[in-house]
Amino acid sequence: MEEKVLLRLTDITKKFPGVLALDKINLEIRKGEVHGLVGENGAGKSTIIKVITGAHYPDMGEMYFDGRQIGRLSPHESMSIGIACVYQELNQVPYMTVAENIYLGREKFREKNLGILDREAMKRNSEQVLKTLGLDIDASVEAGLLGVGKQQMVEIARAVQADAKLIIMDEPTASLSAKEAIELLRIVKHLREQGVSVIYISHRLDEVKEVCDRITILRDGKTIETADVKDVSIDDMVSKMVGRGISQKYPKVKAPPGREMLRVEHLTRRGVFYDISFTLYAGEVLGFAGLVGAGRTETVRAVTGADPFDSGKIFVEGREVHIRNPRDSINAGIAFLTEDRKGQGLILIQDIEFNSTLVNLKHYISSLFLKLEQSKADAERMVRELRTRTPSVHTPTRNLSGGNQQKVVIAKWLLSKAKIFIIDEPTRGIDVGAKVEVYNLINRLTSEGAAVIMISSEMDECIGMSDRIIVMHEGRVTRELTGEAVTQENVMYAASGIDAN
Ligand SMILES: Nc1ncnc2c1ncn2[C@@H]1O[C@H](COP(=O)(O)OP(=O)(O)OP(=O)(O)O)[C@@H](O)[C@H]1O
Ligand SMILES: [Mg+2]
Structure with missing residues (x-):
């Protein structure tokens, strides 16, 4: 040699x-x-x-x-x-x-x-x-x-x-x-x-x-x-x-804005985040930008009952809800796709079908026949749409590559009947081709009237896929950007706590 x-x-x-x-x-x-x-x-x-x-x-x-x-x-x-x-x-x-x-x-x-x-x-x-x-x-x-x-x-x-x-x-x-x-x-x-x-x-x-x-x-x-x-x-x-070209990196499709889906008022958890208020409408993607440690994940974890908060109110479709744990949040129609997908998202010894249809189990169980037919069909559709590389939906998820495991967690939430989706770092660890598929699925959710909150540390992605962006810095909202104001520069300034104006 x-x-x-x-x-x-x-x-x-x-x-x-x-x-x-x-x-x-x-x-x-x-x-x-x-x-x-x-x-x-x-x-x-x-x-x-x-x-x-x-x-x-x-x-x-x-x-x-x-x-x-x-x-x-x-x-x-x-x-x-x-x-x-x-x-x-x-x-x-x-x-x-x-x-x-x-x-x-x-x-x-x-x-x-x-x-x-x-x-x-x-x-x-x-x-x-x-x-x-x-x-x-x-x-x-x-x-x-x-x-x-x-x-x-x-x-x-x-x-x-x-x-x-x-x-x-x-x-x-x-x-x-x-x-x-x-x-x-x-x-x-x-x-x-x-x-x-x-x-x-x-x-x-x-x-x-x-x-x-x-x-x-x-x-x-x-x-x-x-x-x-x-x-x-x-x-x-x-x-x-x-094995093919990718024409558009961020295939954002704008959906007509709809009614109020989620409103958060003055949410505070001392030492972590303070006085967070925002409204999320049907048909939109609301991006949360900020540096790692800005408190974005902590904020949405509180909204979804994964963590407690000290004060503030949460409204779903205009009605106040009291969310104390993730189950309450699912019942309120909120799906939370965590950033730590391997740790929190999958039951590794179970197969793709089981994991994909987990959140939605009630729906499939309502009729035994439905369960057998529908759950497999849904899992297979998600495998196709997300291009999950696997021999079948009956493969245990522990045998999948890292990125393909993440796709199963994404599938699980997309198949839930939620109307509000909170997605933390949706494409981390996912290959370029599959990213576009995830964006297309986000487009489909908003076109069907769902509302999406997307936390992303990749600024291009956040800007490319959001209708509006909330920027956080050290536990506080520093800016909300819409339309023309959504630029790399504005996001960066607000994320580092410097006021661009
Ligand atoms: N222990 C295993 N049992 C069965 N199949 C496996 C096992 N480990 C890996 N595979 C399969 O081998 C193929 C290659 O997986 P590998 O983990 O090397 O992919 P990768 O290129 O690292 O992907 P990623 O970017 O998602 O990390 C995949 O189809 C995966 O499902
Ligand atoms: Mg790998």
Whole structure:
């Protein structure tokens, strides 16, 4: 193998019952390059990573790392030969310090026989690594006290400390704020300068364009193309991923404004959000913009009974409602699609049909015949419309790729008979093609007279799909924007608490 290739996969094939997840994958990662893996939900990106790190064993094909053939590695072996993976789900031990986490499983001992740890050295070295990465993180603080973004940086520091030659990142910025994402991209570039190779998986193609040297495009478990990133435009990437062009990114259809559906007056939860008032009308999408931590999620959680509030009133179709728990909110006709879909949205051992029709169970149970026919038909329709990649609606949701699991949660709420939809980060982790399908479904809801609140941290999406935008900053509404006033600039100013006027 040539000098400059660090990892080579040849004809790697992986089958799951009913799914050919990887179909003769060929992939070559060079030393010191950032290599992007892009593809639709279910294309096989995470499965490739699991094969490389030994979590799955391929049915066919060979792998070479640093000049040697590798077989099935345990996570420990994979780390010891220089492969590290930064998972999206954090696996820090929260009550241990940052330094202890960095050294977890590779502790330094003062007296090995007596099991006496060299805490001083571990702390000193950890501080050194954090410093080289330009990170402002205290090595002696408990990891659990750090935010998601910082914990992920500690994971990277851990990989660097272990002298990883290849660091794999699977959707690293999916739950980071815009500022943290910029920091992460900076670190990825720094790693490349140090000669480390990085595999970078993301649905945010602008990031891929910015940070990667080469990309490999996957579709249906096959490698479509590997190219220098400078030779492919984002539009090219999209059409090769999806197998068709996407003409319109935000296919917003305006619906005629209707009657008042939801009114919130002076809603306050001390220390979290204050004096929030707004009205939502039938046929409209009301966007909630703001920075991560502005209190948007907390506000809608209070409206839907997921969290308590101290004062304020909520009216549904003009009548005051007393919502104390999520059940009350469902009964009032409000559907809440949470941002933490994996944690709160799915019963993973159950299949797609079960999960999709869960909220609506009463409706299907009213007649046994209806249940059998209708529930399957509805679940299948949602699979088609959202382009969920699955062998059938009877596949357990735990077998689906991350993005396809999210589509099932979306389906579940779209199938509910609600008239008010509150959707928190509707397209996070979802591929470009499916995003458009989600927007089309939102259009359909509003055209049928439903009202939608959409929280989105992607400003383009918020602007592209909303009729009106409420901007929050530090727990307060700073502006409400309509019509001409809905611009990137106005949203940004209001979100950072600066008054543009
Ligand atoms: N343990 C499993 N059992 C059965 N099928 C699986 C399993 N893991 C993955 N699959 C299937 O393999 C295919 C590839 O999944 P994978 O998770 O690699 O997709 P992905 O490209 O990472 O997608 P996403 O962007 O949604 O994360 C999917 O069709 C998925 O349903
Ligand atoms: Mg994945």
